[in-house]
Amino acid sequence: MTSTINQSVSTGKGGRPTPHVRVAIIGTGFSGLGVAIRLLQNKVKDFVLLERAGEVGGTWRDNTYPGCACDVASVLYSYSFAQKSDWNSTYGTRQELFDYLKDVADRHGVRPYVKFDHEVLAAKWDENLRRWHIRTSQGDYTAQVLVAGSGYLSDPVIPDVPGIEDFQGKIMHSSQWDHSYELDGRNVAVIGTGASAIQFVPAIQPKVGHLDLYQRSAPWVGPKPDKQIKGVHGWALKRVPGYRAFRRGWNKNGREILAFLFKRPPLAEKTIQGMAQRHLAKSVPDAELRAKLTPDFAVACKRLLFSNKWYPAIQQDNVEIIGGEITKVTQNGIVGSDGRERAVDAIILGTGFLATKRPIAEKLSGRGGVKLADAWEAGGMKAYRGTTVAGFPNLFLMLGPNTTLGHSSQTVMIEAQIAYVVDAVKTLAKRGLSSVEVGADAQEAYNKEIESLLDGSVWDAKTCTSWYTDSTGRNPSIWPANTRKFTRGTKKFDLDAYQVATLAGAETHADVKA
Structure with a gap:
């Protein structure tokens, strides 16, 4: 399905133009920083990273408990394109990984694009302008593409214990x-x-x-x-x-x-x-x-x-x-x-995080004003290639449904998704498109494949109940195959699985680079 629309500059409070970017990225952990670096390497500079804290680092910034460290070897739990040669030991400590991410952000020139202390309060898809309107604690932004890189280990579970x-x-x-x-x-x-x-x-x-x-x-x-x-x-x-x-x-x-x-x-x-x-x-x-x-x-x-x-x-x-x-x-x-x-x-x-109820989903409203949390509540936490969701144009989820690994480094999945997102951004520009939205049929077929891969495995919800499973008994968390299969599927943006809208006129972009 193809439609043509005109885009104009939106205005914020006092009639001032709302800063508009090609890509807005939520979070500066491995996901957010990785997307930003790859965008820069592909000559895309019209983006912003919205970070609620005062420093980059994601989970390795936030988790400071004694003994905090990684349980995947650092040579694998790091970017393939930004390898570090002086790890102290096989498994990186929390401080080493935090320092690594700060150093990567500096060396790759990402820091000037970060808006610190900008907590995303809500983001809504504007169907008329075909863009995301993002409300933060420090003001509004609009973006053609929204990348949610806040992960699934960011909001803690507080047990519901009487008293x-x-x-x-x-x-x-x-x-x-x-x-x-x-x-x-x-x-x-x-x-x-x-x-x-x-x-x-x-x-x-x-x-x-x-x-x-x-x-x-x-x-x-x-x-x-x-x-x-x-x-x-x-x-x-x-x-x-x-x-x-x-x-x-x-x-x-x-x-x-x-x-x-x-x-x-x-x-x-x-x-x-x-x-x-x-x-x-x-x-x-x-x-x-x-x-x-x-x-x-x-x-x-x-x-x-x-x-x-x-x-x-x-x-x-x-x-x-x-x-x-x-x-x-x-x-x-x-x-x-x-x-x-x-x-x-x-x-x-030590009760973990909200893995199957992503808090960011409460803040994202897609086509028709439907919240992602409500869409998932009604139909299950599902996405296409763990990244895009029917009804939510130009939204890309990092570490979305069924991307959690039980056997390898999460950074492998992150890099695979980064390749998919960056190719999608390039495809939008190359084809003159204003929006892409995964088809419901493609999403459903993909999730049926996931269910078949889970069937009979150690993660099969019929025989295994854990934080991987949701209240319905379904496992929306684990990627139930090797990482090569996921990487092959996300190597290129498969436009055939998407409904698209074309862009009729040029956009005016406000400079949000600090």
């Missing part, structure tokens, strides 16, 4: 760590045993007086082969041409084996689950405690974790592991499923 608002002590989520609060000698409760908890618990355990660890279900934990990068390996990363690319490829291909295994649960149980069971048996000699720490679900149904410090920390005398549901929180402590109230000075929430 939690009555607690008189300190409560903090791991992603909102209060470093001014001293934990030394205090009685502390930790709720949750996920990816964050297995990092901060070993870091705080030696300091606290006592630690109550509340777990509904134990996680599968494998050994983390973290080593200092030095000697010949360190020298080669810095000096030998092609060595970094070789190491990246080696790591990436090795992880693709996991995708093969996770599609075949019996094989995954024999290999990966067996590895985790051996790590548990070697680390925890007490049979009763080992039973408490053995998960009741298949490996990778929930995120597979890696740590050499978790099991030693939670076996210390000042740690108690408490299973089951929390009954309530009182003014002074927590009542567990055993009915006992345990007094604590502080509660730390």
Whole structure:
């Protein structure tokens, strides 16, 4: 379907022109910065990055809890086009990754395009002008293309536990760590045993007086082969041409084996689950405690974790592991499923993020004023190639539905999406188009393929319930195949899957570069 429209300059308060850009990008984590860099490399300079914080970095800026680090090797958890040769160890710490992103933003000239302290409050598609009208905390913008790069690990889950608002002590989520609060000698409760908890618990355990660890279900934990990068390996990363690319490829291909295994649960149980069971048996000699720490679900149904410090920390005398549901929180402590109230000075929430209810979706309104959150509530959280959504022209979601990886580096998916988005921006200009909107049929067919790929895998919602699944029992999170398949599908913008509108007249662009 093709239509022709005229575009004019919109006005803001006081009749002043609203700054207009070709592309507006929300967020400056790996997704947002990556899109910006690739736009610049393709000679597209008419864009802006809208960042709610005062610095770039996304999740690696926001998460500052003790022990915060990546569980994917840094040679792979980084941009292929901006490799770093001086990582301190195999797995980057939070500070290293934060510094890396700041350095990349500077070296690639992205920082002048960032509008800091600009929280996006709402964005609405203007059907007459065929552009996005974006309202921020610092003023309005319009854009032909809107890229939502705020990710899915940006808004924390606060558990709905009776009485939690009555607690008189300190409560903090791991992603909102209060470093001014001293934990030394205090009685502390930790709720949750996920990816964050297995990092901060070993870091705080030696300091606290006592630690109550509340777990509904134990996680599968494998050994983390973290080593200092030095000697010949360190020298080669810095000096030998092609060595970094070789190491990246080696790591990436090795992880693709996991995708093969996770599609075949019996094989995954024999290999990966067996590895985790051996790590548990070697680390925890007490049979009763080992039973408490053995998960009741298949490996990778929930995120597979890696740590050499978790099991030693939670076996210390000042740690108690408490299973089951929390009954309530009182003014002074927590009542567990055993009915006992345990007094604590502080509660730390390691309860993860809103992965299947994206807060950004509440702020995005597409054709007919329909909110993305409402569209997903009615029809399920779905997108085409994890990136575009029927009814939302010129909107591109980074790390959208079914792009989460359970086996490899999320940056691989991000780079694949970046290629797709940048090619879409170029296609709009080359073809003289004002808008592109994925067809509902194409989106539905794509999601049926996703369902077929999930069927029978370790992530199959029929046999696995986790934070990957939504309230309907569907898995809108995981990419259930190897990354090569996704990369092939997003290498070029497939215009045939889209409805388009042509651009009749020239646009006037306001300069938003700082």
